[in-house]
Amino acid sequence: MNPSRRPTYLAAALVALGLCLPAAAQEEIKIGVIYPLTGAAASTGLELKNAAQLAADLINGTDRSLNLPLAGAGGLPKLKGAKLKLVFADHQGSPQVGATEAERLITQEKVAALSGCYFSSVTTTASQTAERYGVPFLNGESSSPQLTQRGFKWFFRTTPHDELFVQNAFEFLRDLEKKKGLKPRRIAILAENTEFGTGAAKLQEKYAKEGGYEIVEKVLYPPKSTQLTSEVQKLKAARPDIVMQSSYLGDAILSMKTYKELGFVPTALVANNAGFNDSEFLKTMGKDGDFVISREVWALDLAARKPVIAKANELLRARHQVDFNGNSARAFTAIFALAEAINRAGSTKPEDIQKALRETNIPADQLIMPWGGIQFDETGQNRKGAGIIIQVQGGQKVTVWPFDLAGKDVIWPFPSWDKR
Amino acid sequence: MSRRAKLVWLAAALVALLFPLVAARPTWQNTAILMLMTAQMGVAWNILGGYAGQVSLGHAAFFGAGAYVSTLLSIKLGLSPWLGMVAGAGVSAGLSLLVGWPCFRLKGHYFAMATIAVGEIVQAVVNGWEFLGGAVGFYLPLQEKGFWGFVFNRSKLPYYYIALGLLAFSLLVNWAVARSRTGYYLRAIKDEPDAARSLGVSLTRYKQTAMVISSALAAMGGTLYAQKELFIDPGSTLSTSLSIKMALAAIMGGVGTLAGPVVGAVVLTAIEEASRVAFGGTGRGTDLVVYGGLIVVIAVFQPAGILGLFASRRGPARAAPAEAPAKEAA
Numbered sequence: 168m169n170p171s172r173r174p175t176y177l178a179a180a181l182v183a184l185g186l187c188l189p190a191a192a193q194e195e196i197k198i199g200v201i202y203p204l205t206g207a208a209a210s211t212g213l214e215l216k217n218a219a220q221l222a223a224d225l226i227n228g229t230d231r232s233l234n235l236p237l238a239g240a241g242g243l244p245k246l247k248g249a250k251l252k253l254v255f256a257d258h259q260g261s262p263q264v265g266a267t268e269a270e271r272l273i274t275q276e277k278v279a280a281l282s283g284c285y286f287s288s289v290t291t292t293a294s295q296t297a298e299r300y301g302v303p304f305l306n307g308e309s310s311s312p313q314l315t316q317r318g319f320k321w322f323f324r325t326t327p328h329d330e331l332f333v334q335n336a337f338e339f340l341r342d343l344e345k346k347k348g349l350k351p352r353r354i355a356i357l358a359e360n361t362e363f364g365t366g367a368a369k370l371q372e373k374y375a376k377e378g379g380y381e382i383v384e385k386v387l388y389p390p391k392s393t394q395l396t397s398e399v400q401k402l403k404a405a406r407p408d409i410v411m412q413s414s415y416l417g418d419a420i421l422s423m424k425t426y427k428e429l430g431f432v433p434t435a436l437v438a439n440n441a442g443f444n445d446s447e448f449l450k451t452m453g454k455d456g457d458f459v460i461s462r463e464v465w466a467l468d469l470a471a472r473k474p475v476i477a478k479a480n481e482l483l484r485a486r487h488q489v490d491f492n493g494n495s496a497r498a499f500t501a502i503f504a505l506a507e508a509i510n511r512a513g514s515t516k517p518e519d520i521q522k523a524l525r526e527t528n529i530p531a532d533q534l535i536m537p538w539g540g541i542q543f544d545e546t547g548q549n550r551k552g553a554g555i556i557i558q559v560q561g562g563q564k565v566t567v568w569p570f571d572l573a574g575k576d577v578i579w580p581f582p583s584w585d586k587r
Numbered sequence: 588m589s590r591r592a593k594l595v596w597l598a599a600a601l602v603a604l605l606f607p608l609v610a611a612r613p614t615w616q617n618t619a620i621l622m623l624m625t626a627q628m629g630v631a632w633n634i635l636g637g638y639a640g641q642v643s644l645g646h647a648a649f650f651g652a653g654a655y656v657s658t659l660l661s662i663k664l665g666l667s668p669w670l671g672m673v674a675g676a677g678v679s680a681g682l683s684l685l686v687g688w689p690c691f692r693l694k695g696h697y698f699a700m701a702t703i704a705v706g707e708i709v710q711a712v713v714n715g716w717e718f719l720g721g722a723v724g725f726y727l728p729l730q731e732k733g734f735w736g737f738v739f740n741r742s743k744l745p746y747y748y749i750a751l752g753l754l755a756f757s758l759l760v761n762w763a764v765a766r767s768r769t770g771y772y773l774r775a776i777k778d779e780p781d782a783a784r785s786l787g788v789s790l791t792r793y794k795q796t797a798m799v800i801s802s803a804l805a806a807m808g809g810t811l812y813a814q815k816e817l818f819i820d821p822g823s824t825l826s827t828s829l830s831i832k833m834a835l836a837a838i839m840g841g842v843g844t845l846a847g848p849v850v851g852a853v854v855l856t857a858i859e860e861a862s863r864v865a866f867g868g869t870g871r872g873t874d875l876v877v878y879g880g881l882i883v884v885i886a887v888f889q890p891a892g893i894l895g896l897f898a899s900r901r902g903p904a905r906a907a908p909a910e911a912p913a914k915e916a917a
Contacts, residue, residue: 205872257867257874262823263816264863267617271864274613288724291818295729299740313726361715362722 195252196243196515198223198505199272201265201283201293202498204257208285211494215285215308216255217487218495222502223251225482234475236507236533243506245513251506254278258289265289269296269304279515280305282501285494287311294322303508303520307501308494315548321517323524323543325504326497327552332462333370335554336411336437337378339568346570349579351434353383355407357398357422358439359390359414367413367439383407390415399425408434416442420451427455427584434580435460437556449562456559458581463557464493466566468574469537476535496535504529504541537572596846600755607747616743620815622856623750624808629836629848630757631804634764636834637843639797640777641691642699644830645706646805648686651825652679653806654813655713658725668737672810679806680799687795694780703827710825724820727813737814746815753811754849757804761845764800773797777843805833839885841892850893855882 200219203212227250231239242248254276258265265284272278273296280303284290290309297304298319305323306314312328343349354375358364368385375382384405386398399422402410410433414422419442426432438461442448449456467490470476479499480491491499504527509515512523529541531551539551556568558577567577588596603623607616628650636642656678657671666674690701713719732738739745764770772793775783784790813819823829832855840851858881866873889895 204867204869205875209872255868257863259863259875260822262818262820263621263812266816267614267621267860268863268867270617271614288818288820288822291726292816295817298729311723313723317726317729319729365717365721 194249196246196249196509197252197254197276197278198502199256199269199276199278199281199283200253200502201256201258201268201272201281201289202285203260203289204255206260208260212257212285214489214492214495215498218483218491218499219253219282219502221479221483221486222499223253223506226251226503226506233478234533235479235535236503236529237510238503240510243510245510246515251502253502258284258286258293260286260289262286262288262292266292266296269293270300273297273300273302278302279509279517280505280520282307282498282505285309285498287314290314294319297321302517303505303524305501305505305508305524307504308497315546319547321521323547323549325501325541325549325552326464327538327554328548329366330370331552332464332554333367333439334374335556336371336439336462337374337380339437339556340380340409341378342568342570343577343579347579351408352379352381353406353408354380355384355386355402355405355410355433356382357386357388357402357410357412357414359418360387361390363415363441364390364413371411388418390418392418392421395422395425396429398422399429399431402433403429403431410436411439412436412443413439414442416445416447419443419445419448423452423455423459430584432581432583436581437461440464444557444564449559449564454562454587457561457587458559458578460556460558460567460577461564462554463564463566464554465491465496465536466493466555466557466564466574467491468564468566469535469555469572471574472572473532473535475532479535491535500534500536500541503534537566537569599849603751607744613743616747618856618860620743620747620750621860622853623747623754624811624815625832625836625856626849626852627750627754627757627808627811628805628833629840629852630754630761631801631808632833633801633837633842633844633848634761634804635794635797635801637837637847638761638765638770638777639773639794640843641794641797642834643702643798643801644699644827644834645686645702645704645709646802646833647825647827647829648706648709649679649683649802649805650809650812650829650833651709651713651819651821652682652802653809654819654824655719655725655809656806657810658727658813658819659719661727662725667735668810668814669735672807675806675810676803679809680803683798683802684795687791687798691791691794691798703830706825706827706830710821710827713821713825720820722821724818724823727817729817738817746811750811753807757807758845758849760800760804764797765845769793769796774843835882839882839892841894844892844894847892847894854885854893858882 202215225238227242229239229241242250254272256268256272258268269281281297282305284293285308287309290306294304298321303321307325310329312330315324356368356371358368372382384402386401388398436459438459440462443459443461483491508523508527509520512519527541527543531540537555538553541549542551544550555566557564558567565575567573606619632646653675656675657668660666660671661668686705690698693701714722731740772788776790776793780790836851836855837848839855841847858878862874862877
């Protein structure tokens with residue numbers, strides 16, 4: 168019992184000190200941040216951690232040149248300039264460890280709010296713990312739609328979820344029709360047959376039906392296939408305008424090689440992130456990877472339209488020699504959203520922060536994301552989130568939709584293999 | 588059991604019963620629950636892996652069966668998870684018959700390898716089977732439901748005492764098996780399979796008996812996991828790393844002994860939690876290095892398990908399990 172008592176005395180002494188010196192009462196606001204810092208996703212976890220820390224340092228610092236909420240405020244002004252302190256924890260990719268760490272951060276570290284956890288499965292259990300204790304949990308980068316369908320009162324999510332990403336692809340097609348008079352109608356779906364691919368295919372069918380498109384073929388294949396010849400022949404026979412494809416890296420590469428081999432040329436190949444957005448895909452495919460269209464959460468060339476992206480990216484590069492990517496940009500944004508709400512609440516009481524989060528309304532120009540802003544609906548989901556559509560042009564990923572954020576015009580149709 | 592052993596068990600039970608009342612911090616209680624759950628898994632594994640000497644590295648399949656059966660029954664039919672726990676144990680025992688029939692034709696390392704394959708196959712099947720939630724898994728609603736509903740939000744104490752009760756039940760089963768005729772057969776099969784067979788002991792039948800009991804207990808642990816975490820997916824309830832953890836608790840504590848898995852689980856969980864709290868936030872994996880290093884140290888210096896430390900005073904480490912028959916004979 169002795170070791171536990173010592174901090175109590177210390178805390179009592181600190182409280183007493185705080186009563187005497189109200190100005191020094193609150194110097195730190197702790198936020199618990201849980202990421203996969205070891206295991207298969209450790210490198211991603213570290214990127215997320217670095218981005219989140221950069222966000223906190225910008226808020227605690229005095230550089231006012233970035234147009235982000237509270238950047239350069241030197242702490243949280245409405246909390247007497249209290250500094251933001253991120254307490255990081257590692258969930259190792261395990262939902263049980265995530266819940267354990269969430270509880271430790273809440274009860275031992277006394278964090279005002281939690282953020283994380285990248286893996287949807289871990290976000291699930293860690294946010295349950297937060298819900299039990301009545302502590303706000305802001306998730307910035309997990310995309311499973313179910314997370315905001317649980318009726319939780321303390322859970323908020325800034326990133327759009329998977330369903331919205333699929334919806335984006337159809338909005339892109341609709342805009343093409345409206346603004347460029349292109350009318351692709353026949354869609355073929357090619358998807359790997361585990362959760363990711365089948366889930367996406369189901370949503371694509373739903374939105375195709377609503378949008379009046381015709382699904383001319385739907386092919387599911389096992390993700391570790393060593394050949395896709397018969398699958399591609401089926402696609403080719405269906406003569407689709409658009410192929411909507413959900414594949415992991417290996418099969419994305421294999422399918423592209425097979426398209427070339429069999430001379431299959433749809434009007435456009437609209438991929439659903441994953442394998443097609445892996446940097447390894449472009450390295451392996453070289454020129455043959457060109458003209459692929461894919462959905463993305465973020466792209467560096469957005470900086471052309473949003474100068475704040477370039478500035479933030481410079482800072483991250485200076486520290487860690489890497490650029491932002493879709494994951495780290497979202498982690499960065501989550502910390503700003505959380506800090507902005509805590510500051511507006513002017514208190515670290517969970518109820519006050521929860522109320523402030525419900526009233527959050529951050530405009531689009533104060534974000535490094537291609538979103539319409541941050542405003543939560545009653546389920547805690549950011550209703551203004553949006554994805555972007557990129558196209559590989561000359562070996563580079565460029566933003567082609569939404570048109571007002573586009574770096575370049577979309578190249579349509581997909582040129583045939585012999586004319587490249 | 589010797590008088591001393593009885594006293595130690597009694598003291599341990601008393602400490603376990605009173606612990607959460609003294610240690611009110613939720614994180615301590617949570618760590619204690621993790622210890623009890625790991626110990627229960629280790630005890631379940633030990634019946635097959637320790638007493639019968641059949642090292643299974645696919646026991647997560649049985650743990651997962653318990654988690655999935657109770658969760659499915661609760662979500663789809665609204666049945667109480669307590670009934671689900673019994674059903675899960677039954678399904679798991681049935682599954683173990685299916686697995687045992689081909690796998691028990693293999694001996695030693697080959698059996699262990701086959702069980703790894705079984706574990707992986709079950710995980711792959713569940714990953715791709717939409718009825719079983721696929722790769723996404725299942726969410727259980729976060730609502731206080733009381734004892735019969737098996738969801739407790741307000742306090743950790745119910746989970747603690749349920750975990751303790753389940754561990755006590757598993758130990759009781761283990762104790763009963765160990766002193767029964769089957770228990771002697773299992774040890775004979777482990778040490779001298781050929782001699783056992785020449786005396787008319789059916790190897791397959793008794794190995795299978797051990798596996799049925801072991802897998803049913805593992806499944807009960809799975810149900811408790813599902814009800815505590817309220818979320819299951821193949822990665823967290825069917826992974827090979829979970830199978831290894833079950834084996835590790837038993838092997839570190841002292842394989843083929845009643846108390847071994849409990850001691851192993853307490854030490855393992857303590858190291859795991861303490862190293863993560865101390866180093867986990869650094870992002871350099873220091874905690875796992877410390878965790879792995881300590882396991883290696885124990886394995887090198889105390890290959891008979893931590894319990895061997897205490898047994899060695901009275902003779903060789905193996906003396907502990909052999910003690911019971913000696914007494915019986917007297």
